Amino acid sequence: MKLIKQAFTFSLALGAGVTSNAIALELYVDTKTKQIYAEPGPGRTRLGSFERVEDKQTSIPAVVPEPAAQAAPASSAEITAIREELEQKTNAITALEERVKDTEKVKVKYGPGLHFESADGNFTAGIDGRVQVDSQYNITNDVLPATGNSTPNELNSGANLRRARLGVEGTVYKDWFYKFEYDFSRGNGSVTSGITDAFLRWTYPGSPFSIKVGSFKEPFSLEEATSNRFLTFIERNMIVNTFVDNPNTYKTGIGANWAEERYQVGLAFQTEPVGSWSSAATSVNPNGNNSRNNGSGDTSWEVIGRISFLPWKESDSKFLHIGGSGGHTVVNSQFQGDGDFNNGGMSFAAFPGANVDRTNVLNTSNLTRGVKGAPGSRIIDNYNRFGAEMALVYGPFSLQGEYIQTDVHGTGYSGESLFGYYGYASYFLTGESRSYRKETGAWGRIKPQRNFDMKGGWGAWEIAAGYDYINLNDGNVRGGKADTIKFGLNWYPYPNIRLMSNYIHVLDINTAGVADHRSAGFNNANLDIFETRVQFDF
Template identity: 65%
Template sequence: MRLSRLTLAITAVLGSSVSTAAFAIDLYVDTKTEQIYAKPGPGRVHMGSFVKEDAAKPAGNMTDRAGDKAVAKTGDTRADSTADSATEKTDAAEVMALRRDIELKAKMREARLVSDMASLEERVKETEKTKMKYGPGLHFESKDGNFTAAIDGRLQVDSQYNIINDVQSPAAEDRPYELNSGATIRRARLGVEGTFYKKWDYKFEYDFSRGNGAVTSGITDAFIRYNFDNPLSVKVGSFKEPFSLEEATSNRFYTFVERNMAVNTFLDNPNVYKTGVGVNYAVPRWQTGIAFQTEPVGSWSSAATSINPNGNNSRNNGSGDISWASTGRISGRPWLESETKFLHIGASASHTRVNTQYFGNGNFANGGMSFGAFPAVNVDRTNVLNTSNLSTGNKNDPDSRRVESYNRWGAETALVYGPFSAQAEYLQTDIYGHGYSGESLFGYYGYASYFLTGESRTYHVKNGAWNRLKPHQAFQLNGPGWGAWEIAAGYDYLNMNDGVIRGGEADLVKFGLNWYPHSNMRVMTNYVHVLDVNTAGVTDRRSAAFNNANLDAWVTRFAVEF
């Protein structure tokens, strides 16, 4: 670093003072920057006054000075010249010494500044190793891009009001069986997902409301995935089974508040999140996924849930004890004019082994499997339809039954044509084991929706499912934007009566109005009218009480995610 202009000016003045008869200058140093100044100021300390040696001598009285002048006039001219020359040399030496001192201090300041700059650059580099941004969640990213992390979460607050709740009177010794009105936290999840070394990604999510409080909260997604250069990826951990369009769609992007009955009964209620390994291949026109999985992550408990009150393994929401499952799904868009005009089709299949545990005397201990359904409501999720446990009786009893496996099948289709969309699925579950010969439980649904504000449903290529909707104009209280508005209507049917299995049968219609003020917020309201309930012959007494029940409900959801 070069000397400042002021320092050079001072040095020049000091240098020129060699020929000046009398000269004095006060110098000040800044205690922080060590810069030298010729004037006082804040933070500056007086270094001293610098003068020529002859100017620094006492002037004496006028007589002495006159005498000196007289001597000077009568003395040897050559001696006077020599003295003057010596004085000038002395002054020049002092000035040079001062100049060297100033230059030395300047070099020291320059060296210190260089060191400080290097330290600052290192700190900046350390800071730049991590970038932070927002939208819609909180994202962190290393400077080299090798590591990323995003914090996300969702909150869904639901309410249910039973407008018509006409249920048959139970036996005298039973409680009144009916659906209850109220509100609940349907889902409250917090998670983190990201990438490392660019080829790998991960996700971990925890649901604090899982099981509606009937069982401990639990892990949903918890996996690590490797992404090849092509659209192929492999993941290990806990993740959803690759089955069904509606199940593949996140609950953040439903059209109705609850999934349709067959999807809830055969996939979601038994817990669709299972632990294992999965392979996925996805391109814009089609995708496929296969998985080999076993039971979900979670703790063992004797607690029964409102869905399957059989006192079984709570890791399966109390529905049973599976050994392993192999599942596959393929879907595609054979007609793809644009991202707002396309046709989606798909098919799914799965084979699941079931464990049934017995005591030494042959009596049932734990395990088995059961399937239950509730009619598109969400706060009181009582099983209106219920197969009860499909493993019953003493193992040595020839009339006992034991479910050993079940196969699931599914077919799906969806159409998007601008603001209009339609979706339909058929699902079937076939039961095998001791006392069973492939009894089929099945259901189907269909619905249509229309965006009054002109938006179109968005597609998630990798999952072959629906994705986040972004309103054309976000809601502004004092502005032109009103968000996105959607209306929908659908039909839902489920039949769990076949052969020796009596689980009941029901169908319903539902109507929905959805408001999307922003892309990460939704307000949903559904009106559900149950057309028919047939639970004659169902062994579960509470479900049997709903035979021919007349049920209408109004359900709502306020959802926010980040």
């Protein structure tokens, strides 16, 4: 086409210098320079004969080429060059299409956390985390004076990093869910103690049934099932901390779950955790259990489960929640060859909602003590836990309460019952309602009706008040008992930021007759505590 245009232009130029009775003009093109010539020569190929005709309307000479059939055919070299050029362009287009497809293979989004997803949806990954900065000021700190070489019994004021977690979770081929989370504030330097969740879960396609294997929370208690990001008060109530959380609720095992719109059931068979809750705890008990590395004892294990349902539900902001939990735990108490107690056992301890100074105000001490088989020795073989829970949500108003009982069995014990309960009410001044997650039968994230801004947005404001009681005295178990009242004020400027403040007043502490000297020093103590938390999660 380019050659014909050049020939046409050249013909017009020639047309000005020839007579009107000229019949035809022979044209040639140089195969290298592509120049048009009127005479043949070396390297020139004949284009054909062109006839000059008169345009009657404009009197502009026009040149009409001979029919294409008369044009000389292209050489094989030219055809090969055209084919090579066409192949190069095709390859370039194919490469560009592949690059476009590559950019579409992974989708990235935020909300909350950074999420990645393959184009076919078979693979996902999300990075999330949380930071909780707490402070504690002890307004009233009247305790018994220390005796002998004991340190003072008082609680200390200060601030600390309560939690600093980073995790990744996602799916593999849609039906497989994985999660790994690490808490940099746990374990007092023990690397494995920082592991919380580390499991793989498979969901039967199209059903509410799932199975998971790894390290995960015990299915026990409404407040324990609720993430610490979404608790109403800064710390969990005493019975949940004492019987579930403090002995390390993250244990290794296998679990099954069935979650419908109105109810969920969770069962698990679990053994000892990956690491310790603190430097003193390496197993299901907080006394240090060296069952691994020839600790001369079997690993502790438990069977545990929880069920919850909504017997009444008018809407997502008006419903009644009821549930129950139960578990049987076998405790590993280890002895030396001569019968002396080596390690293991179990103890239960409590603190009155403090978070910076978590001194055990109540403490049963180790329930395994003495020489095996000797008179007066005691060995905890197992304990059973039972729990009942209730929650009501009616718009911005909510109620929540739980009862937990732990029965101790073994040598020197006859089913001593340690128990406690709590109850509290909360109200959102800005009209929000508590969020409920059907997958876990627990509370979820609060989303303000209007985020905080300088144009009248206040975020969400919540007030709360509650009562908390625990009794660790029964039979041969003497750990003390206590009850408190507490008040909370929470501000949610955005869904992922929360500021909390709690005031706790201890009504009574009775530690008379407990074996632990520190706990005994808090008998009849007068304590008032003010706490704050700044929390950010993504």
